[in-house]
Amino acid sequence: MTENRSYLQKYAMHFGTYMGAYWILKFILFPLGFRIPFFSFLFIILTLAVPFIGYHYTKMYRDKICGGSIQFSHAVLFTIFMYMFASLLVAVAHYIYFQFIDHGFIINSYTQLWDELMANTPALIESKEIIKETIDSVRSLNSINITMQLLSWDVFWGSLLAIPTALMVMKRAKPENNEPSQS
Numbered sequence: 001m002t003e004n005r006s007y008l009q010k011y012a013m014h015f016g017t018y019m020g021a022y023w024i025l026k027f028i029l030f031p032l033g034f035r036i037p038f039f040s041f042l043f044i045i046l047t048l049a050v051p052f053i054g055y056h057y058t059k060m061y062r063d064k065i066c067g068g069s070i071q072f073s074h075a076v077l078f079t080i081f082m083y084m085f086a087s088l089l090v091a092v093a094h095y096i097y098f099q100f101i102d103h104g105f106i107i108n109s110y111t112q113l114w115d116e117l118m119a120n121t122p123a124l125i126e127s128k129e130i131i132k133e134t135i136d137s138v139r140s141l142n143s144i145n146i147t148m149q150l151l152s153w154d155v156f157w158g159s160l161l162a163i164p165t166a167l168m169v170m171k172r173a174k175p176e177n178n179e180p181s182q183s
Contacts, residue, residue: 007065012078015057016085022046022053023090023154031102034109051161054079058169069173075166083158091151098143111135 026046033040058079062070070078114131141149 008074008078009081011061011065012081013085015061016082017089019050019053019057019082019086020089023050023086024093027090027093027097031097031106034106051165054082054158054161055165055168057082058165062169062171067173069171070169072166072170075169076162079162079165080159083162084155087151087154087158090154091147094150095143095147098146102143104139107135107138 026043029039029043029046033043058075061078062068062075066074114135118128
């Protein structure tokens with residue numbers, strides 16, 4: 001069976017929606033991790049699982065939609081689209097969180113952690129001004145700027161993950177034997 005590229009966008013959106021929902025559920029753990037350390041650990045574990053889930057979805061697309069074979073370029077394109085659609089979905093959740101829920105909680109938590117680190121580690125005092133300027137510039141970002149940063153970050157990493165995923169998933173079609181049988 002030849003590759004069916006007409007379904008690429010449809011199934012990239014389909015699997016991207018699943019991945020985006022996973023990222024939203026995973027993102028809920030991030031701010032909770034500042035209060036309950038186990039949630040931070042769980043967030044990291046679930047984040048490390050993202051490439052494996054992407055591989056699974058791309059392999060499923062290859063086997064069920066493309067008839068068991070897929071070219072490298074087709075697999076890369078599908079994976080990039082899947083991560084892009086997931087990024088767009090989670091960007092909505094990021095915007096809602098930073099616009100209506102966060103009210104500076106995450107940056108204040110990071111500032112508090114930084115202050116504790118500075119008090120306990122005098123060797124870092126040399127970089128104190130650089131970190132302070134960075135924190136001040138992050139404080140000046142509004143929710144749409146943060147959302148756009150996270151969106152571009154997700155698309156960038158998704159594009160990078162697409163290459164090894166496609167290398168692992170690509171599979172050539174078996175040549176059909178069209179020679180007439182001799183009796």
